[in-house]
Amino acid sequence: MSLIVVKFGGTSVADVDKIERAAEKVVREVRAGHQVVVVVSAMSGVTNQLVGYCNEVSTMHDLYEYDVVVSSGEQVTAGLMALALHKHGIAARSWLGWQIPFKTDEMHSKARVRDIETKHLLEALEKGEVAVVPGFQGVTFNNRISTLGRGGSDTSAVALAAALKAERCDIYTDVDGVYTTDPRIVPGARKLKTISFEEMMELASLGAKVLQTRSVEIAMKHGVALQVLSSFEDAIGSDMPGTLVVREDKIMEEELVSGIACGRDEAKITLLRVADKPGVASAVFTPLGEAGINVDMIVQNITSDGQSTDMTFTVSRADLERALKVLKDAKIECDEIRSAANVAKISVVGVGMKSHAGVAQKMFTALASKGINIQVISTSEIKISVLIEEDYAELAVRTLHSAYGLEEAA
Amino acid sequence: MSLIVVKFGGTSVADVDKIERAAEKVVREVRAGHQVVVVVSAMSGVTNQLVGYCNEVSTMHDLYEYDVVVSSGEQVTAGLMALALHKHGIAARSWLGWQIPFKTDEMHSKARVRDIETKHLLEALEKGEVAVVPGFQGVTFNNRISTLGRGGSDTSAVALAAALKAERCDIYTDVDGVYTTDPRIVPGARKLKTISFEEMMELASLGAKVLQTRSVEIAMKHGVALQVLSSFEDAIGSDMPGTLVVREDKIMEEELVSGIACGRDEAKITLLRVADKPGVASAVFTPLGEAGINVDMIVQNITSDGQSTDMTFTVSRADLERALKVLKDAKIECDEIRSAANVAKISVVGVGMKSHAGVAQKMFTALASKGINIQVISTSEIKISVLIEEDYAELAVRTLHSAYGLEEAA
Numbered sequence: 007m008s009l010i011v012v013k014f015g016g017t018s019v020a021d022v023d024k025i026e027r028a029a030e031k032v033v034r035e036v037r038a039g040h041q042v043v044v045v046v047s048a049m050s051g052v053t054n055q056l057v058g059y060c061n062e063v064s065t066m067h068d069l070y071e072y073d074v075v076v077s078s079g080e081q082v083t084a085g086l087m088a089l090a091l092h093k094h095g096i097a098a099r100s101w102l103g104w105q106i107p108f109k110t111d112e113m114h115s116k117a118r119v120r121d122i123e124t125k126h127l128l129e130a131l132e133k134g135e136v137a138v139v140p141g142f143q144g145v146t147f148n149n150r151i152s153t154l155g156r157g158g159s160d161t162s163a164v165a166l167a168a169a170l171k172a173e174r175c176d177i178y179t180d181v182d183g184v185y186t187t188d189p190r191i192v193p194g195a196r197k198l199k200t201i202s203f204e205e206m207m208e209l210a211s212l213g214a215k216v217l218q219t220r221s222v223e224i225a226m227k228h229g230v231a232l233q234v235l236s237s238f239e240d241a242i243g244s245d246m247p248g249t250l251v252v253r254e255d256k257i258m259e260e261e262l263v264s265g266i267a268c269g270r271d272e273a274k275i276t277l278l279r280v281a282d283k284p285g286v287a288s289a290v291f292t293p294l295g296e297a298g299i300n301v302d303m304i305v306q307n308i309t310s311d312g313q314s315t316d317m318t319f320t321v322s323r324a325d326l327e328r329a330l331k332v333l334k335d336a337k338i339e340c341d342e343i344r345s346a347a348n349v350a351k352i353s354v355v356g357v358g359m360k361s362h363a364g365v366a367q368k369m370f371t372a373l374a375s376k377g378i379n380i381q382v383i384s385t386s387e388i389k390i391s392v393l394i395e396e397d398y399a400e401l402a403v404r405t406l407h408s409a410y411g412l413e414e415a416a
Numbered sequence: 417m418s419l420i421v422v423k424f425g426g427t428s429v430a431d432v433d434k435i436e437r438a439a440e441k442v443v444r445e446v447r448a449g450h451q452v453v454v455v456v457s458a459m460s461g462v463t464n465q466l467v468g469y470c471n472e473v474s475t476m477h478d479l480y481e482y483d484v485v486v487s488s489g490e491q492v493t494a495g496l497m498a499l500a501l502h503k504h505g506i507a508a509r510s511w512l513g514w515q516i517p518f519k520t521d522e523m524h525s526k527a528r529v530r531d532i533e534t535k536h537l538l539e540a541l542e543k544g545e546v547a548v549v550p551g552f553q554g555v556t557f558n559n560r561i562s563t564l565g566r567g568g569s570d571t572s573a574v575a576l577a578a579a580l581k582a583e584r585c586d587i588y589t590d591v592d593g594v595y596t597t598d599p600r601i602v603p604g605a606r607k608l609k610t611i612s613f614e615e616m617m618e619l620a621s622l623g624a625k626v627l628q629t630r631s632v633e634i635a636m637k638h639g640v641a642l643q644v645l646s647s648f649e650d651a652i653g654s655d656m657p658g659t660l661v662v663r664e665d666k667i668m669e670e671e672l673v674s675g676i677a678c679g680r681d682e683a684k685i686t687l688l689r690v691a692d693k694p695g696v697a698s699a700v701f702t703p704l705g706e707a708g709i710n711v712d713m714i715v716q717n718i719t720s721d722g723q724s725t726d727m728t729f730t731v732s733r734a735d736l737e738r739a740l741k742v743l744k745d746a747k748i749e750c751d752e753i754r755s756a757a758n759v760a761k762i763s764v765v766g767v768g769m770k771s772h773a774g775v776a777q778k779m780f781t782a783l784a785s786k787g788i789n790i791q792v793i794s795t796s797e798i799k800i801s802v803l804i805e806e807d808y809a810e811l812a813v814r815t816l817h818s819a820y821g822l823e824e825a826a
Binding site for chain 1: 478481485491492496510559
């Protein structure tokens with residue numbers, strides 16, 4: 007008998023009907039002889055509504071109480087999922103974060119998992135009960151409700167799978183796997199049978215909203231076998247229904263490039279003629295960090311005079327106004343601060359590129375062939391990202407998808 | 417410095433705007449130097465929606481999980497109320513049932529309060545914090561969420577007031593006090609300045625939906641000074657804003673009759689020619705009790721033959737079908753079972769009637785003068801109830817209100 011964790015996202019539990027359909031998938035896993043932990047999101051739209059209430063009261067709300075409010079959506083789904091399982095004669099009960107307890111740190115609204123007590127859950131599973139756990143929520147060491155940040159239910163599921171040493175963790179969502187790129191942009195995008203944790207992390211952080219980045223990090227660290235599946239297809243019985251996220255060495259046919267990601271959440275800030283001396287980067291990025299603003303791509307060129315430099319970096323669009331204010335208050339020595347929100351970040355991701363030359367070359371040539379100007383470049387071992395004008399985003403994705411031969415075999 | 421409990425019902429916290437207005441009332445109590453515990457209901461409509469979800473999954477749902485689902489509404493309001501108080505610079509935090517802990521028995525969906533730990537709450541109040549408590553919810557000794565039944569937030573508030581030895585418990589609702597009868601039926605109905613616990617209990621149980629009956633019971637038992645106020649009027653500063661519910665001996669001007677109540681939740685069952693022998697009543701009411709069906713008015717007449725009798729009693733309309741089935745299954749020896757749902761129960765309530773003769777006489781005469789037929793009569797020390805045809809309900813209420821001289825003084 008093996009233990010599995012299955013997680014259903016918001017669209018998979020959008021209403022009572024969908025919850026019942028999700029319950030049927032759980033029933034089949036139970037009938038197949040598995041011990042099952044079910045992790046559920048809030049019904050779609052509920053969390054946004056709850057966040058809206060908090061913002062309506064005050065945009066500067068206390069995060070302790072924010073967590074009390076927004077964690078309630080998953081509690082509702084957990085109770086309903088248990089009720090739906092009972093209808094099939096399956097013993098099931100909900101386990102709220104504080105009942106497990108699912109301990110997190112005190113960083114309310116984006117808490118990190120610290121310690122999951124498995125004793126009660128394992129006893130329940132041993133008795134043949136399905137354990138239904140509301141995702142997204144935990145409890146701090148001070149006994150207050152915490153939440154793991156938007157998309158945190160993925161992290162709940164993977165952390166539970168790690169703590170319970172589950173055989174695998176199935177993430178049911180509204181897409182049926184991970185694609186070589188967004189199928190809405192490139193209809194010929196191909197579903198990947200396997201993808202490495204590293205690639206999945208890059209894709210997740212680049213806006214392919216299949217899994218929360220942190221959940222992939224935890225899965226990689228603890229070796230949790232992760233599977234992305236559609237909750238709207240009948241996956242049981244088919245050979246390879248979704249996409250398996252696995253260790254790099256388990257990928258059979260390694261591909262040069264696994265996917266093309268497109269992120270539209272970027273905004274660009276350029277500091278013109280910043281003094282080119284030690285400590286400048288720190289003067290810029292320390293106050294941004296203290297304000298909790300994440301900086302993504304950073305490029306710096308030496309200008310001809312040798313005394314000043316232009317520095318460009320990106321922040322998320324939601325942070326742009328605040329970032330500009332922080333920079334103004336920090337009185338950075340520079341001629342001018344420019345910003346633009348109409349940019350898109352296009353990335354080519356693949357573990358194969360570590361050992362292959364020419365991947366970047368092919369990217370730049372392909373974009374140039376369509377007259378697309380590259381504003382900023384940043385690279386990692388398994389990723390090349392460029393910033394381009396947003397209007398060209400779809401064209402760039404289609405061009406690159408074709409340049410790397412990622413189309414579905416005819 | 418005195419401690420008070422204030423409770424806001426669903427219509428008083430129907431949306432964020434109303435929550436903010438309710439918070440302002442709390443702020444004024446704090447500024448007036450009180451330690452304040454705020455008890456909140458779910459935003460109006462929310463509990464019905466959650467109950468609807470549970471029924472949609474299954475009408476025979478497990479009550480443990482039902483409680484998990486339906487308790488979430490108050491949690492949301494509690495968090496939002498705390499946030500609204502913060503905006504005024506008031507320190508406040510939410511205390512969920514399991515955090516207090518507010519212990520109840522295991523009768524899920526209609527649990528009874530067992531033990532309220534006051535240590536944490538008193539510490540928070542001593543620090544100058546407002547404690548915001550979601551009504552309706554508690555936690556069992558098994559650490560599962562329980563709820564106190566519909567309208568249970570009143571009971572939460574009064575039980576907290578009793579445990580914390582509060583100076584008073586203010587119930588803010590959408591009416592501004594207790595009236596001599598329903599003002600929608602009799603426009604001249606008069607607001608009572610004071611009412612005794614006993615009268616309030618009779619009125620509450622008779623369908624004057626101002627307070628949950630159990631909350632009045634607890635208030636009487638523990639001597640909690642209870643006040644019913646409108647959350648939509650600015651009560652602070654006015655002399656006697658709502659209705660005070662007090663011990664009988666504290667009522668200054670005792671009135672013969674305090675109010676006329678009208679209940680439409682009744683259905684009548686008559687057993688024709690039941691055998692008139694010992695054990696018959698038990699044979700009828702034991703199976704009903706076992707099925708959880710409350711029987712209200714009971715009358716039994718001896719028939720002329722001395723061997724059989726007609727027995728009439730009322731149950732709530734929602735239980736009628738089930739009650740008929742139980743009686744059929746119990747194979748009661750009788751000629752026929754008849755039932756009717758088109759009945760209304762009209763009651764005259766007043767502690768004064770204990771020491772005055774003629775109150776019942778006046779009721780019967782007044783009804784007869786309008787040609788209203790009395791089907792069943794039942795009396796207690798402070799109440800006379802009659803069952804009449806539902807069509808005559810309003811006429812009966814108006815007639816009695818006038819007969820006892822309850823109109824507002826011109």
